[in-house]
Amino acid sequence: MMHAAMKGAYKRKKSEEQARLGAILVWSSIGVVFLSLMIIFSYAIMQAGDALTEEDFDHAGEDTWTADIKVDDLGLISGSINSMEDNFRIRVTVYDSRDNVMERYDQRTPVTISVQVFEAGTYTIEIEIRGSSESFEDLDISISSTGLDVLMACCGFLGFIIIFLCLFITGSILLIVSFFTRRGELRQERPPVLYGPPTYHHIVQGTTPDHSSSLDGQWHVDYHADEKDMTVQGRDEGVGPW
Amino acid sequence: MVGPFLGMFYGILSVMLPVLSLTAWTLIFILFFPYSREVFLKMVFHRGTMGALRYIMIGLTPIVFFFSSITSAGLSVLGEAVFMGIIYIFDSSMSPVSQMLSLMSAGPIEESMKLAVAVLVYITIQILWRSKPKDPRRDRVREGMITGCFVGASFGFFESLLYLFSNFMTLATDGPSFGSVDPILWRFILGVMIHALYTGIASAGLGRRTITGKVLITAAFLTVSVVLHALNNGIQGFIVLILEMDNVLGWLISDIAQGLLILIGMVIFIVTWKVSHR
Numbered sequence: 001m002m003h004a005a006m007k008g009a010y011k012r013k014k015s016e017e018q019a020r021l022g023a024i025l026v027w028s029s030i031g032v033v034f035l036s037l038m039i040i041f042s043y044a045i046m047q048a049g050d051a052l053t054e055e056d057f058d059h060a061g062e063d064t065w066t067a068d069i070k071v072d073d074l075g076l077i078s079g080s081i082n083s084m085e086d087n088f089r090i091r092v093t094v095y096d097s098r099d100n101v102m103e104r105y106d107q108r109t110p111v112t113i114s115v116q117v118f119e120a121g122t123y124t125i126e127i128e129i130r131g132s133s134e135s136f137e138d139l140d141i142s143i144s145s146t147g148l149d150v151l152m153a154c155c156g157f158l159g160f161i162i163i164f165l166c167l168f169i170t171g172s173i174l175l176i177v178s179f180f181t182r183r184g185e186l187r188q189e190r191p192p193v194l195y196g197p198p199t200y201h202h203i204v205q206g207t208t209p210d211h212s213s214s215l216d217g218q219w220h221v222d223y224h225a226d227e228k229d230m231t232v233q234g235r236d237e238g239v240g241p242w
Numbered sequence: 243m244v245g246p247f248l249g250m251f252y253g254i255l256s257v258m259l260p261v262l263s264l265t266a267w268t269l270i271f272i273l274f275f276p277y278s279r280e281v282f283l284k285m286v287f288h289r290g291t292m293g294a295l296r297y298i299m300i301g302l303t304p305i306v307f308f309f310s311s312i313t314s315a316g317l318s319v320l321g322e323a324v325f326m327g328i329i330y331i332f333d334s335s336m337s338p339v340s341q342m343l344s345l346m347s348a349g350p351i352e353e354s355m356k357l358a359v360a361v362l363v364y365i366t367i368q369i370l371w372r373s374k375p376k377d378p379r380r381d382r383v384r385e386g387m388i389t390g391c392f393v394g395a396s397f398g399f400f401e402s403l404l405y406l407f408s409n410f411m412t413l414a415t416d417g418p419s420f421g422s423v424d425p426i427l428w429r430f431i432l433g434v435m436i437h438a439l440y441t442g443i444a445s446a447g448l449g450r451r452t453i454t455g456k457v458l459i460t461a462a463f464l465t466v467s468v469v470l471h472a473l474n475n476g477i478q479g480f481i482v483l484i485l486e487m488d489n490v491l492g493w494l495i496s497d498i499a500q501g502l503l504i505l506i507g508m509v510i511f512i513v514t515w516k517v518s519h520r
Contacts, residue, residue, distance in 0.1 A: 015294045016294040016297065018294070019294040019301065023297040023300045023301030025301075026301045026305060027301070027304060034257055034261070037256075037257045038254050038256075038257045039253070040253075041256045041257060041410070042249050042250040042253025043253070045249040045252045045253050045256075045407075045414045046246055046250070047249075048249075048414045050415075082336070110334075110336065168305075168308075172301075175297075175298050175301040178298050179302075181294075
C-alpha cells in the first residue's frame, strides 16, 4: 500500500516536471520566433532599396520612358504597372548596368515585373507605349528594389525555423503526454470552484450520505470518507447563499 | 536605403508593436470585464491548481494562439485569393470599384474563417471543462465571446505583424510622411483590438442553450460583425480609391469614420456582454 502511494507520488512528480519542461520549451519557441522575426525584418528593412513611381521616369524618345533603379546587393526588382482606364499594350524592358537585356515583358496592362538580380549596380527600366492613342500619363507605376543576400537570408531563416520547430514540437509532445496522463485530474478541476464569488468553504458534521450532502437543495459537498457513519469534512462546490 | 540602426529599430518595432498592443488590450479587457479575468486566469494559468495541470495550461495557451492565428489567417488568405480571382475574371483592369470590393471582401471572408476557428476552440474548451452538475455560475455566452476575442486577437496579431513589417518597409523606402506613419499608428493602436472585437461580437451566439438559438443568434451577430468589418475596409477604399482623396485630409476622414465604426462595435459588444449576464 505504501509502495503504491510512493509510486503514485513519483509519477505525479515526473508528470509535473514533464509538463513544466514542455511549457518552458513552447514559450522558448515563441521567444525564438519573435527574435528571428526581429532579425529578419531588420535585415529586410535595412536592405530596402529604391522605389519608383511614374514621376521618376524620364522621356527617352518617342513613346519611350526610362528610369534607373539601384540595387546594393543580390536582390529583386519588382512591381506593377497599371493603366488608369482602359488596358493597352506596353513593352517593359529591364537592362543591367552594361545595357544587357535582363527581362522583357510585352503585353497589355496590368504588367507585373519580377526580376532577380545577382550583382549590385544600377539597373534601367524602359517602358515603351505600344498603343497608338494612349500616353505615359495613363500609367500608374510602382516598382521597388530589394537587395537581399539570398544565401544568408535563407540559411538564417531555415536555422530559426529548425530551432523553432524542435522546441515547439518537443514542448507540445511533452504537454500532450502530460495532459493525457493527468486528464482525469483535469476533469475534476472544473471551473465551478473558480467562477463567480469565492468558494464557500464549509465544515459538515454529521452522518455521511451515500453520495453527497444536499442541505437546501442548492449545494452539495464532496468529502473524504471511506466508511459511513463518521464525521466528514467537505467543501462546497455548488451555489451558496451569495 | 536606411542605415543599420534605423533598419534594426524599424525591424524590432515591427515585432514589438503587435506584442505591446496585444498585451495592452488584454489587460484592458480583463480589467473592465471581470468575468473574463476569471476565465483568463482559469484557462491560461489554471489558477487554483497545483502541479502538472498548471504547466499544461500555461504551455497550451501559445499553442492554441498559434494554431488559431495560422488557421484563420491561412483560410482567409485562401478565400480572398479566390475572390480576387473571380473579380479579376470580370474586371482584369482592376478598376477602383473592383479594388474597393476586394477590400470589402475581407469582411465576410475573414469574419467567417475566424468564427469557424472560434467554434472549434469553443467546443474543445467546453468538452474539456464541462461541469456536472451544470454550474449556474458559468456564463457560456460570455465564454463564447471571450473565445471569439481570443481567436480574433490571434488573427489580428498575425496580420499586424505582416502589415507593420510592410508599413515600416514603406517608411524606410519613401521616408516619413503622413501616409506612411498613419497606417503604422492605426495598426499599432487598433490592429489587434479590432479583430478581437469583431470576432467577439460574432461569437456571442455560441453559448446559447439550444442549437437553434446558437445557429440563429450566431448568424445574426456574424452579420453585424461582417457589416462592420466590410464598412471599415470599404470606407477607406471609398475615400482613397473612388473619391481619389489619397492625401492627409482623405486619410483623416477615413480614420475618423473608421473610429466611429469601432465605437459602434464596442457599444454592441458591451451591450451584448451586459445583456448576456444571467
